[in-house]
Amino acid sequence: MNKxxxxxxxxxxxxxxxxxxxxxxxxEKLKPAALAERYNTSTTVVREALTxxxxxxxxxxxxxxxxxxxxxxxxxxxxxxxxxCRVEAWAxxxxxxxxxxxxxxxxxxxxxxxxxxPRRNADDPTHVTEAWADAHREFHRxxxxxxxxxxxxxxxxxxxxxxxLYRRWAAPSTAAxxxxxxxxxxxxxxxxxxxxxxxxxxLLRKHYEFTMxxxxxxxxxxxxxxxxxxxxxx
Amino acid sequence: MNKxxxxxxxxxxxxxxxxxxxxxxxxEKLKPAALAERYNTSTTVVREALTxxxxxxxxxxxxxxxxxxxxxxxxxxxxxxxxxCRVEAWAxxxxxxxxxxxxxxxxxxxxxxxxxxPRRNADDPTHVTEAWADAHREFHRxxxxxxxxxxxxxxxxxxxxxxxLYRRWAAPSTAAxxxxxxxxxxxxxxxxxxxxxxxxxxLLRKHYEFTMxxxxxxxxxxxxxxxxxxxxxx
DNA sequence: GTCTCACAGATACTACATTTTGGCTGAATA
DNA sequence: TATTCAGCCAAAATGTAGTATCTGTGAGAC
Numbered sequence: 001m002n003k004x005x006x007x008x009x010x011x012x013x014x015x016x017x018x019x020x021x022x023x024x025x026x027x028e029k030l031k032p033a034a035l036a037e038r039y040n041t042s043t044t045v046v047r048e049a050l051t052x053x054x055x056x057x058x059x060x061x062x063x064x065x066x067x068x069x070x071x072x073x074x075x076x077x078x079x080x081x082x083x084x085c086r087v088e089a090w091a092x093x094x095x096x097x098x099x100x101x102x103x104x105x106x107x108x109x110x111x112x113x114x115x116x117x118p119r120r121n122a123d124d125p126t127h128v129t130e131a132w133a134d135a136h137r138e139f140h141r142x143x144x145x146x147x148x149x150x151x152x153x154x155x156x157x158x159x160x161x162x163x164x165l166y167r168r169w170a171a172p173s174t175a176a177x178x179x180x181x182x183x184x185x186x187x188x189x190x191x192x193x194x195x196x197x198x199x200x201x202x203l204l205r206k207h208y209e210f211t212m213x214x215x216x217x218x219x220x221x222x223x224x225x226x227x228x229x230x231x232x233x234x
Numbered sequence: 235m236n237k238x239x240x241x242x243x244x245x246x247x248x249x250x251x252x253x254x255x256x257x258x259x260x261x262e263k264l265k266p267a268a269l270a271e272r273y274n275t276s277t278t279v280v281r282e283a284l285t286x287x288x289x290x291x292x293x294x295x296x297x298x299x300x301x302x303x304x305x306x307x308x309x310x311x312x313x314x315x316x317x318x319c320r321v322e323a324w325a326x327x328x329x330x331x332x333x334x335x336x337x338x339x340x341x342x343x344x345x346x347x348x349x350x351x352p353r354r355n356a357d358d359p360t361h362v363t364e365a366w367a368d369a370h371r372e373f374h375r376x377x378x379x380x381x382x383x384x385x386x387x388x389x390x391x392x393x394x395x396x397x398x399l400y401r402r403w404a405a406p407s408t409a410a411x412x413x414x415x416x417x418x419x420x421x422x423x424x425x426x427x428x429x430x431x432x433x434x435x436x437l438l439r440k441h442y443e444f445t446m447x448x449x450x451x452x453x454x455x456x457x458x459x460x461x462x463x464x465x466x467x468x
Numbered sequence: 469g470t471c472t473c474a475c476a477g478a479t480a481c482t483a484c485a486t487t488t489t490g491g492c493t494g495a496a497t498a
Numbered sequence: 499t500a501t502t503c504a505g506c507c508a509a510a511a512t513g514t515a516g517t518a519t520c521t522g523t524g525a526g527a528c
Contacts, residue, residue: 005297006488006512033478042514044278047480051242051282055289057388063239064479064520079383086324149313154291155389240480240520267510276482281511298488298511472527479520487512498501 011039012049016058019069020161021130022168030059030067058161070165074216077166081212084159088208089201091144091152096197099146104193110135110142111189115182126172133164139185143192143204163211170215179210245273246283250292253303254395255364256402264293264301292395304399308450311400315446318393322442323435325378325386330431333380338427344369344376345423349416360406367398373419377426377438397445404449413444 015035024030030050032043039046054061060068095103114135121129128136137160144156170176184207191200249269258264264284266277273280288295294302329337348369355363362370371394378390404410418441425434 008512009297031478043479044515045513048282048285048512052285052289055286063243066479076384079385083383083385087321090320149317150310151313151317151393159385242480265510277511278483279481282480300511470528472525474523474525476523477521479518481516481518483514483516485512485514487510489508489510491506491508493506494504496501496503498499 007041008045008048011035011041011045012052014039015046015049016053016161019058020133020164020168022127024069026069026072026165026169028069030069032067056158070162072166072169077163077212077215080159080162081208084156084163085205085208087152087159088144088156088204091147091149091156092192092201092204093197094147094149095144096192096195096200098148099192103142103146107139107142107189107192110139111185114139114185119181127168137164143188166215167211170218173214173218175214175217179214184210241275242279242282245269245275245279246286248273249280249283250287250395253292254367254398254402256361258303260303260306260399260403262303264303266301290392304396306400306403311397311446311449314393314396315442318390318397319439319442321386321393322374322378322390322438325381325383325390326426326435326438327431328381328383329378330426330429330434332382333426337376337380341373341376341423341426344373345419348373348419353415361402371398377422400449401445404452407448407452409448409451413448418444 015030018024032046032050035046035050036043050059050067051061053059054067058070060070062068099107114132117129117132117135119128119132121127137157140160141153141157144153147153184203188200188203188207191203249264252258266280266284269280269284270277284293284301285295287293288301292304294304296302333341348366351363351366351369353362353366355361371391374394375387375391378387381387418437422434422437422441425437
């Protein structure tokens with residue numbers, strides 16, 4: 001939608017999107033030469049984009065070794081989910097307290113957009129569509145928007161992106177089949193419109209924890225991260 | 235202490251340290267050419283370091299305009315302080331619950347180090363010493379270390395660094411004169427050793443809010459940020 | 469079987485070319 | 499005469515190409 005102002009920024013955004021969409025597997029090496037050719041640019045602008053992503057903790061940089069898609073780990077997913085629940089519960093309380101009617105309307109619009117966007121594609125039923133992921137991101141962003149803390153919003157977005165990686169790489173599981181995500185979003189929306197912050201926060205937690213359970217039960221993470229390599233980043 | 239593994243990483247660390255130590259004023263332009271000469275390297279390396287710092291939200295990047303030391307703003311300081319209080323209160327509860335005797339001992343050591351490090355220098359009484367700032371950082375890091383959430387630790391460090399900028403640029407005020415920072419640290423330490431998480435969190439909040447008050451009452455921020463420029467970053 | 473060393477491939481860095489920005493000049497207009 | 503605006507120019511940011519340095523691997527010697 002919005003044209004990037006410089007080539008470097010453009011590449012940064014594209015690599016970000018490609019990692020989210022599962023273009024490369026966790027742990028995979030991001031080769032500047034290959035990316036430069038792909039985006040019709042030189043290795044330096046790719047390096048710059050990767051370096052910035054490394055600062056955002058969205059790719060891993062190992063000096064003199066290169067850049068890598070982050071590894072997935074059970075414990076990190078648990079940590080992030082818990083932090084998300086806590087942080088967004090607070091943000092949601094503030095939002096419910098401070099948000100006006102305009103926000104309420106915009107939130108309902110965002111929910112409608114999400115509800116009416118096809119979640120899965122016939123071509124690739126194992127992954128959700130780009131459009132749904134975008135709408136999902138936007139709904140959750142809108143949910144806490146009037147909290148009034150830009151810092152909280154940034155953090156929330158960052159955690160959303162990180163967990164998105166896990167969602168992408170979780171294989172469809174039995175738990176996922178028995179889930180009604182749309183109903184969960186609807187419940188949260190209703191609680192917010194009813195201005196019941198406590199209920200909304202509880203439902204949001206349930207929503208996030210359910211997502212985590214689905215990812216964990218898919219068993220894919222163990223397949224990617226061998227249990228042997230428990231090396232800690234000191 | 236630890237030698238950086240590549241030139242780029244080294245420059246990254248040095249620029250970070252220089253901004254923290256108040257080398258350049260908030261809003262000031264960071265010129266790659268000047269920095270390249272200073273660190274005996276080329277502009278590309280500097281650009282990469284600045285790009286990474288931009289990803290870490292520690293410098294501001296404006297496409298086609300360059301890099302800048304972040305502006306200081308009252309509202310941001312208030313936001314960050316509130317988020318710090320909330321986040322670290324939680325982390326501290328976890329730490330008090332999970333931390334063992336080894337941690338308790340290490341924390342006491344970190345406090346002793348902090349208490350015995352000269353806070354101000356005779357040469358420059360308006361600013362605290364590098365050594366004290368480092369010890370201060372380490373004490374607060376150690377305080378919440380056993381919380382078990384690397385994500386929380388990272389966030390805490392990032393918020394610490396951002397507020398450090400404000401502390402650096404706050405002129406000495408009457409409020410600062412009447413303050414006994416060492417006593418505040420000692421109280422927090424005592425509460426932690428007594429395993430009183432609620433009291434410790436309350437004292438930590440008081441500690442952070444006092445710092446904010448001192449910065450606000452110094453009046454320097456208004457001097458740097460003219461009230462006229464209330465442009466929002468959309 | 470282990471160690472050493474050299475070679476291939478990739479990363480980090482430098483120097484240079486291109487593009488953009490922002491201010492300056494000066495003429496046209498009110 | 500003051501103001502505005504188009505066009506030009508220097509400075510700075512972005513992007514390219516090529517060199518230097520590092521890492522990991524594999525062959526060969528002990």
